[in-house]
Amino acid sequence: MDKIDLNLLYQIADLTDVPQGAYNIRKNGALSGRNNTSHIEIANKDDKTGIDIRIAPGTRGESVHIPVLITQSGLEETVYNDFFIGEGCDVDIIAGCGIHNDGHQRSQHDGIHTFHVGRGSKVRYSEKHYGDGKGTGERIMNPQTIIYLEEGASITLDMVQIRGVDSTKRYTKVVARGAGSEVVVQEKLLTDGKQFAESRMDVILEGEDSKAQVVSRSVGQGESVQVFYPQVEGNGRCFGHVQCDSIIMDSARISSIPAITANSMDAQLIHEAAIGRIAGDQIIKLMTLGLTEEEAEERILEGFLA
Amino acid sequence: MLEIKGLRYGVEQDSGAADILRGVTLTVPDGRFVVITGPNGGGKTTLAKTIMGINQPTGGTILWNGQDITGLSISQRAKLGISYGFQQPPRFKGLRVRDLLSLASGNEKLERGEACRYLTQVGLCAGDYIDREVDSSLSGGEVKRIEIATILARKSGLMIFDEPEAGIDLWSFARLTDTFRLLHRKRESTIIIISHQERIIDLADEIVMISNGVVTEQGPKEEIFPKIIANTTAGCSYMQEGSKNG
Numbered sequence: 300m301d302k303i304d305l306n307l308l309y310q311i312a313d314l315t316d317v318p319q320g321a322y323n324i325r326k327n328g329a330l331s332g333r334n335n336t337s338h339i340e341i342a343n344k345d346d347k348t349g350i351d352i353r354i355a356p357g358t359r360g361e362s363v364h365i366p367v368l369i370t371q372s373g374l375e376e377t378v379y380n381d382f383f384i385g386e387g388c389d390v391d392i393i394a395g396c397g398i399h400n401d402g403h404q405r406s407q408h409d410g411i412h413t414f415h416v417g418r419g420s421k422v423r424y425s426e427k428h429y430g431d432g433k434g435t436g437e438r439i440m441n442p443q444t445i446i447y448l449e450e451g452a453s454i455t456l457d458m459v460q461i462r463g464v465d466s467t468k469r470y471t472k473v474v475a476r477g478a479g480s481e482v483v484v485q486e487k488l489l490t491d492g493k494q495f496a497e498s499r500m501d502v503i504l505e506g507e508d509s510k511a512q513v514v515s516r517s518v519g520q521g522e523s524v525q526v527f528y529p530q531v532e533g534n535g536r537c538f539g540h541v542q543c544d545s546i547i548m549d550s551a552r553i554s555s556i557p558a559i560t561a562n563s564m565d566a567q568l569i570h571e572a573a574i575g576r577i578a579g580d581q582i583i584k585l586m587t588l589g590l591t592e593e594e595a596e597e598r599i600l601e602g603f604l605a
Numbered sequence: 606m607l608e609i610k611g612l613r614y615g616v617e618q619d620s621g622a623a624d625i626l627r628g629v630t631l632t633v634p635d636g637r638f639v640v641i642t643g644p645n646g647g648g649k650t651t652l653a654k655t656i657m658g659i660n661q662p663t664g665g666t667i668l669w670n671g672q673d674i675t676g677l678s679i680s681q682r683a684k685l686g687i688s689y690g691f692q693q694p695p696r697f698k699g700l701r702v703r704d705l706l707s708l709a710s711g712n713e714k715l716e717r718g719e720a721c722r723y724l725t726q727v728g729l730c731a732g733d734y735i736d737r738e739v740d741s742s743l744s745g746g747e748v749k750r751i752e753i754a755t756i757l758a759r760k761s762g763l764m765i766f767d768e769p770e771a772g773i774d775l776w777s778f779a780r781l782t783d784t785f786r787l788l789h790r791k792r793e794s795t796i797i798i799i800s801h802q803e804r805i806i807d808l809a810d811e812i813v814m815i816s817n818g819v820v821t822e823q824g825p826k827e828e829i830f831p832k833i834i835a836n837t838t839a840g841c842s843y844m845q846e847g848s849k850n851g
Binding site for chain 2: 516544578580581583584585586587588589590591592598599601602603604605
């Protein structure tokens, strides 16, 4: 791996070298490195591009890294990754995509991830998107994340995209079909320049006492455009809470269109959405602590997206 | 030493120009504890904000340690050792109490123990608050005490507190007055507190009364406080009636 690869890897997964445990590194449309462990097996798909990741029942304290690196301008790919997580697991899955585009052609990665989370399993999923490079070629990522939760299963999704990606259309679907299953989604997004970001989310609470907590925080700068459609549907006794907060700056445009649908009188669903500029008194307060106006603004955004 | 000379501040309104500060002149020597009091709308908060640089005056000068700071920005004044605790502090989604205290102290790696000490000084149980976000989950009184803790963390030469007692319960208020007393005893900072509270006024070396945009009284606490009480009663017929009935 060269310096550019290592930087991409660091940006999306905080890695300074190949990771410990199971991993599959995809670079410029090809396999760049893979490691299986006795509990985690990664194999190529037979019918289409992508991999199957099988995590044996009872696997605890292990992690899987599946970073995607693109440094070749003009590369466009759709990749299907399916995770089969057995019962009683407790694992971390670290995905993420970094595009370095120095050329003038568009580079695009569409990652379609499907998770089958077995009974009583606990998964923490992190997905960071990062783009850089001096070329005029666009950096595009359109991820889809589809999740099925069995009885007592839980997943925490940590999805971050801070600058660098010109266009993204994100779709996340969670079906909490098992009783007592639970999903927490934390989405953080910052767009600037002429970037565009759309995030659609369908969370379907089917299982008795299933729960969903969706927290989306975004910052729109420059002339960028953001659109959010978080949707939670409750089909039985369940609890769902959607919270969308956006800071709007410059000439950005942001739409936040949350929806909650109850198909049962036992569904308890809440949504909150707010869009606003940084409050002047917040900046003034930090300036009274010795920060300049620019430093104060930066610190407020950093905290908001932390 | 803080020297304010002929300070004026006005705003444009639909009904015409309104002067909020109409020539405030005031000198506060180093290490002095001054309480500014006076009727609502008299210009106390405007004066404090103008010293901090949040308002730009329309006339007059402000000198801090002999340096003319009238044209300096808020950040520049902060770096010269001026601090201001807001009457209604803002809340921050995503900034934790610990972050604010680190920023205030100017030390990004502020020790947890030290941060906790500032919270204890304002009557907050440090362990419960240090990692909390300064957002709407905190009550007004809690945010206010965190605000005061940030001023303590700054250890600046001039500390201005704007109605520190507002929204704070009696028990925490007692702790807070002790903190102000100790702060004053060390004489490391000049303290200006805008307050209407007798227990805070009682700590002061000097009282400054501001009304209608000017200093109307200034002097030692023993001299000014009885006048304020007498004036308050004299100015309100209801209170006079009440005292007769009582």
